[in-house]
Amino acid sequence: MRYSAAALAERFGLTVHGPADTEVGGVGTLAAATADQLAFLSNPRYRPQLADTRAGIVVLREGDAAAHSGTALIARDPYVAYARIAALFEARAAAPAGIHPSAVVDTSAQIDPTASIGPHVSIGARSVVGAGATIGAGCVIGEDCIVGDGSRLVARVTLVARVRLGKRVTLHPGAVLGADGFGLAMDDGHWINVPQLGGVVIGDDCDIGANTTIDRGALDDTVIEEDVRLDNLIQIGHNVRIGAHTAVAGCVGIAGSTRIGRYCLLAGKVGVAGHLEICDKVVVHAMTMVSASITEPGEYSAGIPAQPTREWRKNAVRIRQLDSLARRITALGKGEE
């Protein structure tokens, strides 16, 4: 697989600066790419590396082109252009169509003949796997699940029950979708489980990270709309709804029945309480607790940056005295008046 700058420009609608017949056989970082590789410049902090790069081709913005003496591909968004080009070099062996002999598939399940069912997979009653879907090694699909066309369960994914995936959904290893929601009622000193009768619905083109968990709904479904991106180790409670094109970073937890809007970004380790509504286009910064609904788009935070422990300890003591400190300020203010 080798591509010339001219060929890449034509394929992705870019403009060439410099020799258009330069060819590359792979991609690399500005700092480490060889003459046989393509690199990109998107984040301005890496601009100083442009002078020294040995990359055969660099994807960059019009404004950076003058600073580069070799072959460049001009893009409105170099990161997007790079992502598309890099995909040409992403070799992934196509999984073979058919059912591996070690897989255990219920007789009532429907498996498209173009789907690939890997080793040690189990598929339960009435579940359906669509055309071109890949079920990797060790996945467990329970009853009444649907895997849409072209979806891929990388390996060791569990769909417990009543999980319906759209098309081109990717689930990374260890993800668990459709486990019982955490529904409890205290009855005479003991917990009883509230039956979790809903399912999970995942829209087209979603990508769900390793060891992330999405519980099924109590009555209605838990819903992840199309093109949502969830990173690793995220917990999504029952009956949550996440709007299309929202991205959620690792270690986030969203409690039951909360609705997150479209085009939101939740940074790492954010926690969102249950039964809230977060509107579209909300950005929540890392380690922030969201305990009330958010009705205005914008950025929200509550994380405290680390401080040397010796200083922090003094401040942490004062946080717990803050209300009385504030009252003293008020008293002092009144004393002056």
Place this chain on the structure above:
Amino acid sequence: MRYSAAALAERFGLTVHGPADTEVGGVGTLAAATADQLAFLSNPRYRPQLADTRAGIVVLREGDAAAHSGTALIARDPYVAYARIAALFEARAAAPAGIHPSAVVDTSAQIDPTASIGPHVSIGARSVVGAGATIGAGCVIGEDCIVGDGSRLVARVTLVARVRLGKRVTLHPGAVLGADGFGLAMDDGHWINVPQLGGVVIGDDCDIGANTTIDRGALDDTVIEEDVRLDNLIQIGHNVRIGAHTAVAGCVGIAGSTRIGRYCLLAGKVGVAGHLEICDKVVVHAMTMVSASITEPGEYSAGIPAQPTREWRKNAVRIRQLDSLARRITALGKGEE
């Protein structure tokens, strides 16, 4: 499966208001239930939906009965009554007794003939699976484990070694019980592992969530008493003890050797340091750090609610100056005296 209001009232000790021969074939929310479904009203914020519900039967408190014109079942705790009724409609195919031909069971393991061992399960030496227990697809049970009667490992659960489950315990997919505790000693610039020779003991009727991890003890056991509920993605360190009837929400971490009391509630993303004692009936609110023992029942918090980032940044700077601000207040106060 259809039930009349009269039949449900008799079965669960409830009182009927309105036509007692109304029948339902399922359950739903107040907002979405059809005439063939039963709904419930427990949380007062949903009371306005009562007027418009089309539910055939509504479970509610005595005081709400007058506001409902159709058939009602009066319950002291409508949520508990609903949970019991909904369980009638929770169809779960009984797993077939016996050992799936793809399972690999050590010859020294004892499997009750009424237990169900699913596809691709491994069971190690000297482990015991009790009557009516279900070991779902892809579970791995190591050596010297016990699965009590009626317990259910949904799928892809791991019991590493020396894990003893009581009766009617449910473990959701991806849960890992009995991995090595995190016991390290620094020896001349390298870590050495401190052998983790204890086990894990889980009491009757516990429910442990997807991808939750419970390490085995260093010398004594890690112990979860009866009727404890753990949600998803929780980390329980070695030698922790959690008292009966305590419930722990998602993404909580409890460090080694800490003891949590009975009837405690830990909300999402709480962190509890090691070697602490938390007494009975403590509620810890979301994202709170517990770094000292708690000896009084009650509610505890430390989470900061999200603020618009523009405002938060100014406040976060001040938190790191808080001790000096407090000293200035004191100085100002003295100046006035």
Place this chain on the structure above:
Amino acid sequence: MRYSAAALAERFGLTVHGPADTEVGGVGTLAAATADQLAFLSNPRYRPQLADTRAGIVVLREGDAAAHSGTALIARDPYVAYARIAALFEARAAAPAGIHPSAVVDTSAQIDPTASIGPHVSIGARSVVGAGATIGAGCVIGEDCIVGDGSRLVARVTLVARVRLGKRVTLHPGAVLGADGFGLAMDDGHWINVPQLGGVVIGDDCDIGANTTIDRGALDDTVIEEDVRLDNLIQIGHNVRIGAHTAVAGCVGIAGSTRIGRYCLLAGKVGVAGHLEICDKVVVHAMTMVSASITEPGEYSAGIPAQPTREWRKNAVRIRQLDSLARRITALGKGEE
């Protein structure tokens, strides 16, 4: 397996106080050990237990020897000495060499004849398993992975692709190494994936906890240097580098491209933002957010200890007013001048 104090002293370079022929057949805590067991005293808070212990042998420091009437082994670091002695009593059945008949191994994979491949394991194209390595039940190894000599994948571990493990690495159940990094670019209202073409490199003697996830790099590799210890449920983003001998406690998240130094300690639930540099010998206390690089060794914190909710609520309100409170203090100060 029984050992006399004299034999242990010789084997581990310790000094005996009291009868050197005392024998033990196991280990226990100071509080619970029997006369047939060895205990240790390292943490001074357990010193009061020394008077009452029934342990046959106690490992302790020179300075504590006078307080113990029975047989003692004197060690410079009793915890390290205990760890070494306890390992004598850690019976772990050696996994049998060879490939279990239920495993599915690609014909191009190379499995050392002394390695043990357990039940329901899958191994992909071009992967290599070294001498004496153990691949436990239900593990999935994708393409182009290397498992170094003597490494152990306990059970249900996934190496997705291009993961190279050093020697004597231990991976606990549910760990996922080499999943796609979370690389996204927004293109005309939809996310596109940025191909993740790098791998994961794990140094010798690392230990990685249950359900921990380590993503593979975008272009370069994600690197964990030798003798790093990661606890359970940790998320390591793509292109992170963690220096040798660093230990990370449970529920920590480290975002992409951050570099952590050598001999660092990250306590439970710490979050580290992306693209940072943390120097060697940094200790970060529990639940702290690290959002800027750290260039000085030392201890860092930002966690707020729990308070009764009634008091906390008043303080939390004031945190959000902190900047205006600080301005009032300044105004009051100026008023006095």
